[in-house]
Amino acid sequence: MSKREKQAIGQQILAAFRAAGAQEVAPDLLLPAETLLDLYGEDIRARAYVTQDPIRGEMMLRPDFTVPVVQMHMQNGAEPARYCYLGEVFRKQDHGETRPEHPRDNEYLQAGFELFARDPDADAEVFALFHSVLKPLGLQASMGDMDLLMDAVRALPLSGARRAALLHHIWRPRRFAKALARFAAPAEARSFPESGAPWTGLRSPAEMQARIDRLRSDAAEAPLPPQWVERLERLFAIQAPAPEALRQLRGLAAEIPDIAEAVDRLERNLAALSARGIDVSQVHFDASHGRHTMEYYDGMTFSFAAAGREDWPPVASGGRYDALAAVLGQAQGRSIPAVGGIIRPGLVHELGGPVLGKSA
Amino acid sequence: MIRLGVPSKGRLMEQTFDWFAERGVRLSRAGSDREYAGRVEGAENVALVLLSAGEIPRELQAGRIHLGVTGTDLIREKLAGWRSHVEELAPMGFGHADLILAVPACWRDCESLDDFATIARDFRAEHGFRLRIATKYHRLVRAWLSAEEVADYQLVDSQGATEGTVANLTAEAIADITSSGETLRANHLKVIEGAPILRSQATLLRSVAAGDAAEVREFAARLGL
Numbered sequence: 307m308s309k310r311e312k313q314a315i316g317q318q319i320l321a322a323f324r325a326a327g328a329q330e331v332a333p334d335l336l337l338p339a340e341t342l343l344d345l346y347g348e349d350i351r352a353r354a355y356v357t358q359d360p361i362r363g364e365m366m367l368r369p370d371f372t373v374p375v376v377q378m379h380m381q382n383g384a385e386p387a388r389y390c391y392l393g394e395v396f397r398k399q400d401h402g403e404t405r406p407e408h409p410r411d412n413e414y415l416q417a418g419f420e421l422f423a424r425d426p427d428a429d430a431e432v433f434a435l436f437h438s439v440l441k442p443l444g445l446q447a448s449m450g451d452m453d454l455l456m457d458a459v460r461a462l463p464l465s466g467a468r469r470a471a472l473l474h475h476i477w478r479p480r481r482f483a484k485a486l487a488r489f490a491a492p493a494e495a496r497s498f499p500e501s502g503a504p505w506t507g508l509r510s511p512a513e514m515q516a517r518i519d520r521l522r523s524d525a526a527e528a529p530l531p532p533q534w535v536e537r538l539e540r541l542f543a544i545q546a547p548a549p550e551a552l553r554q555l556r557g558l559a560a561e562i563p564d565i566a567e568a569v570d571r572l573e574r575n576l577a578a579l580s581a582r583g584i585d586v587s588q589v590h591f592d593a594s595h596g597r598h599t600m601e602y603y604d605g606m607t608f609s610f611a612a613a614g615r616e617d618w619p620p621v622a623s624g625g626r627y628d629a630l631a632a633v634l635g636q637a638q639g640r641s642i643p644a645v646g647g648i649i650r651p652g653l654v655h656e657l658g659g660p661v662l663g664k665s666a
Numbered sequence: 667m668i669r670l671g672v673p674s675k676g677r678l679m680e681q682t683f684d685w686f687a688e689r690g691v692r693l694s695r696a697g698s699d700r701e702y703a704g705r706v707e708g709a710e711n712v713a714l715v716l717l718s719a720g721e722i723p724r725e726l727q728a729g730r731i732h733l734g735v736t737g738t739d740l741i742r743e744k745l746a747g748w749r750s751h752v753e754e755l756a757p758m759g760f761g762h763a764d765l766i767l768a769v770p771a772c773w774r775d776c777e778s779l780d781d782f783a784t785i786a787r788d789f790r791a792e793h794g795f796r797l798r799i800a801t802k803y804h805r806l807v808r809a810w811l812s813a814e815e816v817a818d819y820q821l822v823d824s825q826g827a828t829e830g831t832v833a834n835l836t837a838e839a840i841a842d843i844t845s846s847g848e849t850l851r852a853n854h855l856k857v858i859e860g861a862p863i864l865r866s867q868a869t870l871l872r873s874v875a876a877g878d879a880a881e882v883r884e885f886a887a888r889l890g891l
Contacts, residue, residue, distance in 0.1 A: 347796060347817055348808050400805065405747030474787060478815035481783065503771035503854045507832045509785070513792055517775050517785065601817075 312415055316392045316651035319417040322439045323390035328419055331389045333374035339364035342373060345602070345633060353397045367396040371418050372602075376630055376644065379422055385642075386423030392416070392651075410619075411652060418624075420646030426571075429606045429626060430578035432645045436610065436622050437584055439649065443657055445610040445621055447588065449548065450595025452476070452625075453605045454555070454568040458541050461564035462534055464489060465527055467520055477601045479594075490535045493525040537561050544593040548576055551591035575606065599623070602630045608647065612657055621657070622649040667711050668878065668885055671725055671734035672704070674716035678868060681760040682735045689889045712885060720744075727751045729875030732882050739765055739843060739866035743803050753872040756891050761868035763843040765803055768855040770832055770839075777859050779814055782839070786818040789838065800824035800837035803863075807841040810863045829853040 324330060339356050340363070354369035368374070371391055379387060394413050419435060421428050437447060459472050468489050475482040498518055505511060537558065544554050552573055559566040576586045596607035605626030612621055624647015631642035672693065673679045683693045692707040693714055704714030715731055722736035723744040735758065741748050769776050769785075776785055789797040797819045801807050804821055811819065822837050829849050831837035841863065844850055850857065870891075872882055 343820065344795070348819065348821055349812065351821070352805075352808050352812075400746050402809070403742075403747065403749045405750035471784070475815075478817065481815040484780070498774040501771050501774055501856075503856075505770070505772045506854045507770045507772075507838050508793070508835050509770070509773070509789060509797075509838055511772075513788065514773060514775055517788060521775065 312651045312655045315654050316415045316417045319439055319649050319651060319654075320390055320392045323417070323419045323435070326388065326390075326419070326435050328388040328390035331375060331378060331391050332393065333368065333371060333378065333391065335368050335394070336362075336365045337368055337374055338362065339366040341377075341634065342366055342369065345373065345630075346600070352400060355396050355398065368393070369395055369397055371395065371416060371648065372420070372627070372630070372646065373634065375418075375420050375646075376627075376634060376642075379420075379644075380631055380634070380642065383422060386421070386425060388422075389420045389646075391418050415651045416648040417651055418646060418648040420644060422642055422644045424643050426574070427578055428643065428645050429575050430582065432624065432647060433575075433606070433608055434579055434582040434584060436608070436624065436647055436649070437579075440610050440622060440654075443610075443612070443621065443654065445612055446590060448590045448592055448595055448609050448611065450592050450597075450607045451568060451572055451605065452596040452603050452607060454565055454572070455542065455593065455596070456604070457565045457568050458538060458562050461562050462530060462538070464530060465524070467524060468527065477597055477599075479597055486530075486535060486538070489527075490530045490532060492529050493527055495525045496521060533561075541565070542594050542597075544591070546591060548586045548589040548591040551593070552576060555593075596625060599625065602627045602633065604629050606645065610649075612653070618653060619650070621653045623647055667713050668733065668881055669713050669715050669731040669876070670706070671715045671717045671722050671731035671736075673719040673722070673735060678719055678735075678761055679716070682758070682868065685758050685760070686889070691889065709885060709888065711881070723748075723752075726871055726873040727875065729873050729877070732873055732876040732878060733885075734871050734873065735868055736871070737761055737763065737866045738869050739763065739803065739806070739864055741869070741871065742864065743806050746805070751874055753874065754869055755872050755886055756870045756889075758868040758870060761866070763845045763866045764862035765806060765841065765843055765864040765866060766862045767799070767807075767839060767841050767858045768829075768844075768850050769858060771851075771854045771856040773856075779816065779858055779860060782858055783814075783816045783818070786816065790818045796820040797839065798822045798837040799839045799841055800828050800831035801841040802828070803841060803843075806864055829855060 342350055350369055355367040357365050359365050375389055392415065395416050396413050399410050399412055421432055455476060456473060459476065460469060462469060471485055472482060475485055541558055544551050546554065555569045559569050579586050596603050599607050603625040605628060607625035609620035609623040612618060626645040628641045628643050632640060672682050686693050691709045694705045696703040696705050704716050706712045706714050717725060719736050720740060722734040723741050725731045726734045727745055741752060745751050769782065776782055786797040799807065799819055800822050802825050807821060824831055828840050828842045830853060831840060832855060833853065
């Protein structure tokens with residue numbers, strides 16, 4: 307398959323992003339590994355190419371554009387800012403137990419668009435842009451909202467420690483379900499028998515004591531009433547065309563008032579998409595959509611997938627990631643409103659589709 | 667000619683020789699103990715290749731040997747997509763070892779993997795970096811922890827004396843092969859309860875790439891497989 311053709315498709319997408327007001331940026335191919343490892347953990351080590359530089363230390367072949375673009379914006383960007391880029395990302399494809407017949411590429415192009423703005427219309431702007439660029443391909447658009455889920459978890463009548471544990475595990479569905487089940491059952495007092503072993507390792511006795519104290523006070527907690535578990539499960543399971551999902555969410559907001567604000571925002575977003583000529587009844591809303599994505603998304607998430615290609619990653623994906631700047635630590639702990647996404651020109655090429663609606 | 671790869675020293679070699687002898691094929695080293703050439707009696711067209719157990723997965727994948735004896739742990743760790751490269755013909759009933767996750771025995775609040783996941787989260791918040799697990803089984807440990815949805819950890823490479831890393835403050839936990847647990851106890855470590863990451867034992871494997879399947883099957887049939 308021709309690299310040049312994929313590059314040409316990427317350039318077309320880039321032209322559309324530029325026409326939408328974005329400034330083109332070109333982040334480095336070699337990125338300091340530490341930041342990425344700290345952010346993504348071992349998942350990225352398994353997938354990224356790490357190499358050693360005698361002066362700069364551990365470096366990584368760019369596995370993703372978002373982090374370098376956010377860092378660049380934090381250093382010298384003013385809001386609002388729109389950036390676009392086109393370039394290779396590198397990912398190892400570990401085959402697990404069986405080598406697939408058609409392994410995915412280890413290096414492939416990403417064309418991306420990132421918007422940093424406090425504008426409430428930003429979600430709709432980005433989604434609509436991707437929608438218009440991809441329109442000729444007839445892909446299935448899906449959408450979710452992590453903020454909606456997190457607001458619902460914050461609304462649970464639980465202790466701060468229990469709530470923090472659930473919020474932490476929201477991207478790990480089974481661990482989340484397990485914790486929720488445990489909080490819904492009467493707490494069991496645990497004993498912590500003396501081990502007789504000498505202290506060893508960096509974790510201190512004080513850290514262990516703090517956790518033991520937390521577990522002891524947790525044992526005094528009343529179980530979470532079953533109706534809350536049931537409400538949360540109902541919310542997480544919502545999957546429907548966007549207008550129908552909105553109707554269901556409205557119903558749930560009567561029982562979980564704390565999600566009303568997020569539901570209002572979704573309604574405004576959908577209205578803004580309709581105003582841009584998008585038929586939102588064709589957009590699939592999946593409340594748990596963002597739970598299967600990278601951990602940094604904390605608002606709207608979206609993806610565009612090719613029908614009948616279930617073994618493919620989405621052709622395009624993205625979302626809102628306000629908290630990322632704070633996590634990256636160069637913004638003095640403040641978050642920067644940001645939303646963006648990427649398209650994989652290689653997959654667009656494999657679909658052999660006519661590419662790009664307007665502005666190509 | 668079928669090339670049979672067998673670990674070149676120690677108990678694993680002796681037990682492999684015994685296993686084949688019980689099935690009527692006598693393997694032996696040619697000449698002195700230091701010579702890595704072997705002899706096969708009781709089977710035609712089979713050549714013995716003595717190799718380090720760690721190299722056998724790679725030799726099987728490359729097809730330079732038709733059959734090989736090595737631990738399941740090494741096959742699964744070293745060969746990505748191992749089922750596409752080798753066929754497991756027989757577990758051999760020796761060389762048993764479990765790949766386990768172990769933490770300091772003094773951690774009274776850590777019994778299960780759930781405890782471990784929470785401790786990892788607390789540790790990261792307290793120390794500003796991810797809890798370190800020392801291991802040489804990177805792929806197996808990572809895949810297992812990912813399937814168990816444990817985050818907030820990092821792997822640090824340790825090719826030997828892994829049990830010592832916790833006392834040396836270069837790791838907070840270890841993932842390693844153990845058979846008796848003796849070394850763990852001596853280093854004040856305990857195993858996280860529940861099923862191990864992997865139960866390993868010596869296994870006879872067939873290389874997919876080496877071909878000559880009919881000839882290999884004939885030999886396997888002779889071994890009663």
